[in-house]
Amino acid sequence: MRELGRRSEAAAPVFRALRSDDGTSGGIAAPLPPLWGLRPTIVVARTGQRDLVTAACPAALDLGLVPGMAAAHARALVSDLDLLDAAPDADRAWLDRLAFHAARCWTPTAAVSGTDGLWLDLSGTTHLFGGEERFAARLLGFLRRLGFTARVAIAGTPGAAHALARYGGAGVRILPEGGESEALAPLPLAALRLAPEALAAAARFGIERIADLYPMPRGPLARRLGRSAVERLDQARGFVPEPIVPVVPFDMPEARRSLLEPIGTAEAIEQVIADLLGDLVLALRERSLGVRSLVLRCDRLDMGAQFVTVGTARATRDAKHLMRLFRLRIDRIEPGLGIETMVLAAPQVEALAPEAIAAVLDTARQAPDLAPLVDALAGRAGDAALFRLSAIESDVPERAIARAGPLAKPAGWPVWPRPIRMLARPEALSGVVALLPDHPPRRFAWRGRSYAVVAGDGPERIHGEWWRRPGEMWAVRDYFRVEATSGERFWLFRRGDAITDKTGDLSWYMHGVFG
Amino acid sequence: MLRAAVARAAASRGPVLPFGVGPVDHLLAGGGLDGAGLHEVAGASASWSDDAAATLFAAGIASRFAAAPDVSALWALTRFDLYAPGLEQAGLGPDRVLYAQGRTDKELLALCEDALRDGSLACVVAEVKAADQTATRRLQLAASEGHTPMILYRRYRRYGQCPLADPSLAMTRWRIGTLSSGRLASPGVGRGRWNVELVRQRGGPPFSLELEACDDQGRLALPAATADRAVAPGRTDTVAFGHAA
Numbered sequence: 001m002r003e004l005g006r007r008s009e010a011a012a013p014v015f016r017a018l019r020s021d022d023g024t025s026g027g028i029a030a031p032l033p034p035l036w037g038l039r040p041t042i043v044v045a046r047t048g049q050r051d052l053v054t055a056a057c058p059a060a061l062d063l064g065l066v067p068g069m070a071a072a073h074a075r076a077l078v079s080d081l082d083l084l085d086a087a088p089d090a091d092r093a094w095l096d097r098l099a100f101h102a103a104r105c106w107t108p109t110a111a112v113s114g115t116d117g118l119w120l121d122l123s124g125t126t127h128l129f130g131g132e133e134r135f136a137a138r139l140l141g142f143l144r145r146l147g148f149t150a151r152v153a154i155a156g157t158p159g160a161a162h163a164l165a166r167y168g169g170a171g172v173r174i175l176p177e178g179g180e181s182e183a184l185a186p187l188p189l190a191a192l193r194l195a196p197e198a199l200a201a202a203a204r205f206g207i208e209r210i211a212d213l214y215p216m217p218r219g220p221l222a223r224r225l226g227r228s229a230v231e232r233l234d235q236a237r238g239f240v241p242e243p244i245v246p247v248v249p250f251d252m253p254e255a256r257r258s259l260l261e262p263i264g265t266a267e268a269i270e271q272v273i274a275d276l277l278g279d280l281v282l283a284l285r286e287r288s289l290g291v292r293s294l295v296l297r298c299d300r301l302d303m304g305a306q307f308v309t310v311g312t313a314r315a316t317r318d319a320k321h322l323m324r325l326f327r328l329r330i331d332r333i334e335p336g337l338g339i340e341t342m343v344l345a346a347p348q349v350e351a352l353a354p355e356a357i358a359a360v361l362d363t364a365r366q367a368p369d370l371a372p373l374v375d376a377l378a379g380r381a382g383d384a385a386l387f388r389l390s391a392i393e394s395d396v397p398e399r400a401i402a403r404a405g406p407l408a409k410p411a412g413w414p415v416w417p418r419p420i421r422m423l424a425r426p427e428a429l430s431g432v433v434a435l436l437p438d439h440p441p442r443r444f445a446w447r448g449r450s451y452a453v454v455a456g457d458g459p460e461r462i463h464g465e466w467w468r469r470p471g472e473m474w475a476v477r478d479y480f481r482v483e484a485t486s487g488e489r490f491w492l493f494r495r496g497d498a499i500t501d502k503t504g505d506l507s508w509y510m511h512g513v514f515g
Numbered sequence: 516m517l518r519a520a521v522a523r524a525a526a527s528r529g530p531v532l533p534f535g536v537g538p539v540d541h542l543l544a545g546g547g548l549d550g551a552g553l554h555e556v557a558g559a560s561a562s563w564s565d566d567a568a569a570t571l572f573a574a575g576i577a578s579r580f581a582a583a584p585d586v587s588a589l590w591a592l593t594r595f596d597l598y599a600p601g602l603e604q605a606g607l608g609p610d611r612v613l614y615a616q617g618r619t620d621k622e623l624l625a626l627c628e629d630a631l632r633d634g635s636l637a638c639v640v641a642e643v644k645a646a647d648q649t650a651t652r653r654l655q656l657a658a659s660e661g662h663t664p665m666i667l668y669r670r671y672r673r674y675g676q677c678p679l680a681d682p683s684l685a686m687t688r689w690r691i692g693t694l695s696s697g698r699l700a701s702p703g704v705g706r707g708r709w710n711v712e713l714v715r716q717r718g719g720p721p722f723s724l725e726l727e728a729c730d731d732q733g734r735l736a737l738p739a740a741t742a743d744r745a746v747a748p749g750r751t752d753t754v755a756f757g758h759a760a
Contacts, residue, residue, distance in 0.1 A: 370613070380626060385626075388610070388614065410609040410610055412610075413603055415731075419601050420597065421566065421570060421597060422597075422598040454695070455704045481704050487694045488563075489564060489704065490564070512598060513563050513566075514707065515564070515709070
């Protein structure tokens with residue numbers, strides 16, 4: 001692979017693998033597991049009040065089950081039937097991924113067509129793959145490896161390709177130039193992408209095939225089936241152009257520097273990172289993006305690669321701030337014999353519009369921005385080290401708290417008296433003297449010291465949360481705030497309400513301390 | 516020359532935060548806590564309630580430093596046993612505190628230094644067990660550079676050995692202990708009472724006062740002379756304070 005000290009890069013195998021997800025590097029999508037076995041299988045979706053069959057496996061098709069029939073009807077026809085729920089979102093996601101893959105690897109103009117197809121504009125691209133026949137065969141093979149069955153039609157207009165792929169019957173159909181009208185003639189009207197009302201109207205008039213439309217005068221046709229029907233027909237036959245709105249694949253912002261001489265010192269690495277950041281920030285500004293994480297890859301002479309990752313609490317493209325984050329981590333790079341290429345990529349980006357300048361000038365009223373500080377501190381102590389605490393709607397004290405992100409604006413708690421410090425696990429008290437059922441203890445001993453209580457508030461009754469644990473079904477804690485003789489203020493609780501036995505065993509616990 | 520030196524010293528000090536309690540502000544050099552300095556707080560003993568009182572005292576100061584809208588205080592600690600609803604009841608609501616949990620005291624102090632120099636926080640509070648003189652000097656420098664107040668809450672390392680006995684360059688050093696509070700006419704627990712002891716301060720005398728615990732805005736108060744009567748309005752400045760240590 002190496003010649004003259006330079007890495008040679010092989011062309012990516014465009015028919016071999018699908019990227020795992022758009023926008024991230026590496027990873028290959030695993031092929032789909034087969035959806036059906038030997039038993040006939042149908043996919044069912046709920047439309048309105050009825051379950052309709054949206055797809056059927058070949059075995060089911062042979063038994064006469066077709067998409068569009070009611071699921072109950074299908075089950076009546078075939079009792080030994082497997083039903084799957086339709087997942088339109090997952091289907092759409094797969095189509096989008098295939099479209100992105102096509103736009104990245106096969107043709108600049110690719111689009112999702114309907115809910116079950118793709119349009120690829122092959123003008124001037126198929127010679128790269130050995131002609132149209134060869135491209136179609138390789139495409140089918142690629143999809144088969146992923147677990148899809150597909151039909152390919154190559155025609156002069158998107159409408160004709162759409163119709164032939166769905167109603168043409170053959171696995172691969174390649175239409176010669178100008179043969180659209182002839183090829184479309186025997187197909188049913190539904191192949192023209194007409195609106196349901198137009199199809200119903202056509203059925204009333206006895207029009208079944210596209211060929212029936214050809215001799216009709218255009219004026220009455222437009223009046224009966226609608227203008228769009230005529231337009232679809234013209235688009236399919238190539239009289240009216242039909243543009244495809246292509247998907248735009250997202251390219252990860254990336255900056256790369258290949259170095260003339262391998263570098264190994266911290267200063268040199270810092271300089272290169274600064275240059276890379278300059279390049280990247282320019283690219284980000286052009287696309288109005290801000291980074292949430294950056295990955296720096298350092299390729300060493302000995303073919304090893306070093307990765308350094310920084311994350312930011314909020315989208316940013318401030319080169320100075322990002323440099324400060326990298327500076328904290330430069331010492332983690334091991335240059336070895338020397339680094340010859342450095343690549344800086346932003347795998348996680350968010351839209352970041354320019355800020356209005358008025359907000360910057362008006363410094364007096366502007367709240368300080370914590371995001372740079374949060375990034376710097378997280379770079380030193382780790383992402384999990386910085387957090388805020390937010391309230392959870394639970395009366396059980398130890399469950400009322402959840403961690404939130406460092407830039408969150410959490411809501412507060414109810415204003416019942418709560419201690420400033422709390423034991424992670426309540427500790428049992430001994431020698432408790434207390435009047436039952438609802439008086440604070442008179443005296444108690446805890447951690448080898450006995451306390452005499454001079455004042456107490458309570459009880460604050462907290463019931464167990466039966467929806468979390470069945471054991472808490474009847475559990476009750478009665479909390480008391482007590483003050484001992486020398487001013488110590490504790491938060492104690494007793495298990496049970498002292499009336500019903502199953503609420504608790506009347507044992508006392510220390511839980512927290514007030515100042 | 517002297518004027519220049521005085522001006523330089525004054526410039527390194529931040530805005531002063533008064534306690535709003537007459538005798539305390541009167542005895543504090545500058546009339547309050549320096550908004551760009553290091554302040555140390557410790558419990559009067561290693562007991563849990565003194566620990567809580569000192570924490571609340573620090574939380575009260577932090578909440579008054581962070582009184583402006585949309586500003587946050589940083590609370591750095593190694594072992595998390597704070598209860599956030601309790602902090603909110605001293606004025607530090609959950610949207611006003613950012614917590615930082617470090618693995619060691621050393622890492623924590625480095626975090627605090629970064630946070631102080633950044634200057635975007637209203638206040639930095641750190642709970643540490645060990646901080647030597649060099650560490651306090653660095654914190655003091657960072658605080659005056661970033662114009663951010665630093666409250667170092669020093670926890671007990673050994674029973675009976677006050678952490679404030681170590682040398683330090685803090686502007687003020689406070690020791691807080693709980694006292695028995697006044698009895699209410701009805702049964703129940705009233706506002707807590709603390710013995711607030713200023714062990715050392717730069718440019719002023721040490722003192723010790725009996726004060727009421729901080730309320731939900733972090734403010735301390737003078738205890739009323741008797742259980743039933745509030746302090747007369749004219750007396751707040753002339754009230755006799757406790758023994759000067």
